[in-house]
Amino acid sequence: MVTAFFAGCTQSTTTTATPAATAAPTAASTPAATPVATVATAAPTTVATTATPAPTFTPSRTNIVAFTAASLTGAAPTIASSFNAAYPPDTVSFDLDGTQALKTQIENGAYADVFISASNSYTNTLTKEGYLVPSTVKTLTTNYVTVILPASNPANIQSLSDLAKPGIKIAMAANTVPVGTATTAVLNNLANDTYSQSWKNQTISNVVTYETSEPAVATKVSLGEVDAGFVYQSTANAAPSGTYQSITIPKKDNYLQTYTIAIVNQSQNKAVGSWFEQYMLSAAGQNILAQYGFTAP
Template sequence: MKTLIATLLLLASAPLAAADLTVSAASSLTESFREIAGAYEKAHTGSKVDLNFAASGVLLQQIVRGAPVDVFASADEATMDKALQGGEVDAGTRQVFARNALWVIVPTRSTARLTGLPSLAKPAVKRIAVGNPDSVPVGSYARSALQAAGLWPAVQAKAITTQNVRQSLDYVSRGEVDAGFVYATDAQAMPDRVKRAFEVPVKGGITYPLAVVKASGKRDEALRFIAFVRSPQGVDILRRHGFSTP
């Protein structure tokens, strides 16, 4: 681990030939990674970062099918584990770079008093945005928490399944659902259109890993980008967007 960190720090400052880099990142990283990519390009003249955002499971499937990706950033460890098991990413480059929290949010104008998961079973709550638990990490986290509380069947009956966390956020912001499961960082992205109801405890917490895709032909540039994400400048950007450090 110490050797890898030393290598990342060296690559962060070492001059490299300019190259386009494709980064596939979880939807909840949209604002933060756009800013990080801009800062990276500014720090490394001639470099260009192409960003691709979607649910972590969807991104992994794209990589499996041959999409040209250099860096994969997931919103959960489980999806990255699958990427490792499938030989899609380089295990030696895997790094945890951020933490998040799970929240239930409601539209700004909502008068519903939701104080915990049992509140979602109330008759007044009719539609709840939940990411697809089989491909969207936020949905998987939500299902696990609800199952632990014995509330999954009740909430599942009201669930409006979404393809990524940003779709859940959009549904809540437009008042198309009564509540939705999103990350703390997503709630922060629309403070004028949604409000936080309560935080959902997640066993083990929510951590974000990233790694170099094995099929990438730009390993050094990919490692340099990872080093930048974990640098003080990258960490500062992530913090301003609501993430905490691992």
């Protein structure tokens, strides 16, 4: 499968892995982190909308289709190869997109075996609607929000307070995207505990683009189209050294995003889907997530 890790598209990363037996998985070696993609996204000040495509995948006894939150883009190739090493010869294809887009695609009939969400709300909705197997819904991992800057830091941003300076250009995700909701919560926390409402209002007024996925925000920063962007800690960690500068948000003001994993009701390959879920929840899967900046469930 050809993989495209960008917002607004249905991306799929094919990897291999299928259990001939139910033996406990073993961790595989972890390759270098995948660079953040550099493809231009929607023009600034425009809130893009993600079209829901017709179903792309068809059921396969040897391939798991995992509709996965786009913030796992960096970790996906490593997860895929490691799962394949533990469970040959099955494969896993990652369709990476904003969680809100993946939810809509499932509701519109797109085929998936596994759903990995960056928001409990979307998981809860799909479960209530009958699209997920309730007993398989599990907490997978967590993620904090951070601020990234272009490597050259042309706006000379030295602290969170500088985000409110006139002329600063900021990218963040729309509130329909999990990281967008998390960013809004962070701004509210910072305004209430450390800075002020005027700081928050000025920072928000500096937002020049709202993106439909978390990697799209990172792309804006890596291309130098904005001076700063709010992304997950995992995205900053997955980028090669020298890609970004970053400003850490104190945990007392931060927002801990919870990711969930579940088997999709329509899956015709629930056995292998279950093995994949077990692998992701095992020490091997959790170690890979930790290497890419995710935190424990």
